[in-house]
Amino acid sequence: MSHAVNHSGLFQLNFDSLEGLADRIAEIMNCPITIEDSNHHIISYSSHEDSVDNVRVNTIIQRKVPEKVINSLWKKGFMSKLFKDDKPVKIPAIPEVGLGDRIAISVSKNNEILGFIWAHTNGREITEENYMMLTEAAKAVQKKLLKLQIKKQRMEESYKEFFWQLLTGHLKDSAEIEQQAQKYGLYLNGYVAIAMIEFEEEVTEEIEKHSFYLTETLRGVEVVCKVFDQNQFILLVRFPTIKDSNKILKEYVSNFTAKIEERLKLHHNISAAFGLIFDSPKYIKDSYNQAERVLNAKSQFQNQLEKVYGYNELGVYQFIDELKEIRKQTNYKNDVIKTLKQYDENHNTELLKTLKAFLNCDSNVYKAANVIHVHTNTLNYRLKRITELTDIDLKDPNQKVTLFLDLKLLEM
Structure with a gap:
């Protein structure tokens, strides 16, 4: 030596x-x-x-x-x-x-x-x-x-304002967007969407460092722009073709959250979401708002939406906020829910819980019985009792959908 x-x-x-x-x-x-x-x-x-x-x-x-x-x-x-x-x-x-x-x-x-x-x-x-x-x-x-780092940082700082103009909808003209993108060396042709990673706790320097690192090392998706906004990491992603893009993006955000949780040994929740994939950057604001809606819905309905990432997967949850406002304005109360809730309180039963499970399991008696840990005969008996008390027809899809939505509103 x-x-x-x-x-x-x-x-x-x-x-x-x-x-x-x-x-x-x-x-x-x-x-x-x-x-x-x-x-x-x-x-x-x-x-x-x-x-x-x-x-x-x-x-x-x-x-x-x-x-x-x-x-x-x-x-x-x-x-x-x-x-x-x-x-x-x-x-x-x-x-x-x-x-x-x-x-x-x-x-x-x-x-x-x-x-x-x-x-x-x-x-x-x-x-x-x-x-x-x-x-x-x-x-x-x-x-x-x-x-090299100083040059790269200057470029990233300069495009942040442009990125926020896209996110907030202040830039809508396609020609102007293309001109600005060329100025910053950003390629936005093809199909674009906004993906978001939301951290439950305050974002540390270590989280920022690893998040930026993953956008460069994780394969499958081209990240055009990225920025932290408080506890949210916002990504503008691009695809050359629409084929399988939703599937690819879902795998990407799922892998992203799994890897950062594993590598940083994070114990708090990380949630991920993305909006619709559009064929023009002038719709980036819409994709951004949709991604935020997914995150909001996931925070309110964690059990049902844990594996949901894309706005296209939300189904009726896309409209849950508007429906809540409509119910609030009309002061509507669902009589079936009201009746079952009162009956459960008076008789120490679980008819409303049974109805929720039945509807969440798409009217599958066996799945619903497994969810609430009862025998199928017990569940069928409870469903019969529900129809006797409320006159609801559980074979009528219109009545079931209405009940399903009103029960979701109660969970909010």
């Missing part, structure tokens, strides 16, 4: 590009080097011989680390170490994803991850001096990445 050696001058030369710096690090470390941004997009890489692993080859070809590799690194705890510390991390080979031995270090500034350096050690012995060299290399790379 060479603790007395001063490595601070190894990377003091003025490199015009990150490519030149990657080659210099590789020369000193005597192994191939890859430099990535904070979202695992490759920025530069050194030359290498034929003995490199598949992950390095695929990363260079795709200009991005394969998602299965990122997931594996998270599951095995290596990415967590890189996010929490600025010291080199030794990563043994992970054969199942084609990853060979590595030493990696995060490049950061004021606790913000700017990128990563990966040294492909290929099974050779790693010395204390190697760790010190990589630490010095990170300082040199930091200066380069800071310039």
Whole structure:
């Protein structure tokens, strides 16, 4: 070990590009080097011989680390170490994803991850001096990445006002929207929608960091714009074609919430939603309002809508607020519900609960009986008693739908 050696001058030369710096690090470390941004997009890489692993080859070809590799690194705890510390991390080979031995270090500034350096050690012995060299290399790379980060942040700050104009409907003219989008380098052709991730508690810097990270590393959806608004993370997403776009977006927001809960060990609820997918950015305001409606409905009807994400899945819940207002204005009271509620109070029965289960299960006696934990004969007896008390016809879809909606209004 060479603790007395001063490595601070190894990377003091003025490199015009990150490519030149990657080659210099590789020369000193005597192994191939890859430099990535904070979202695992490759920025530069050194030359290498034929003995490199598949992950390095695929990363260079795709200009991005394969998602299965990122997931594996998270599951095995290596990415967590890189996010929490600025010291080199030794990563043994992970054969199942084609990853060979590595030493990696995060490049950061004021606790913000700017990128990563990966040294492909290929099974050779790693010395204390190697760790010190990589630490010095990170300082040199930091200066380069800071310039890229500042440029990126300026671009994101400049498009936020444009994004909010779209969300609030202040920009409606298609030609003007296209002109503004070109100005900020945003591509809005095709099909667009708003997706929202809502955190139950206050959003911390760590949550923001991981949320932005996931928008870049999670595959399946192109995120055009993103912004935090208090405890909501708002995403403008784009699809080149409408085919399967609802299914793809549902999988994306579901995966997003699952991964951020898992990686940050969050114990409070995270809710996700998205509006309709439109063929023009002038309808972004509508998609935004629809996504908010889904979140509101999910907060009021958690059990029924837990797996619902899209406005197109809401069904009658799309109109629940308007219906509530209509009932309020007309001072309407459902006599069937009123009668059953009074009967239950007087006789210590559960007829109203039984009716709710029956309607929620689409009149399926077996499912309803299972939900409220009674025998089907008991449930059938209760349904018979309900019809005797109220004269309702439970085979009439019109009467059942009215009851179903009025019961939902009571739950609000």
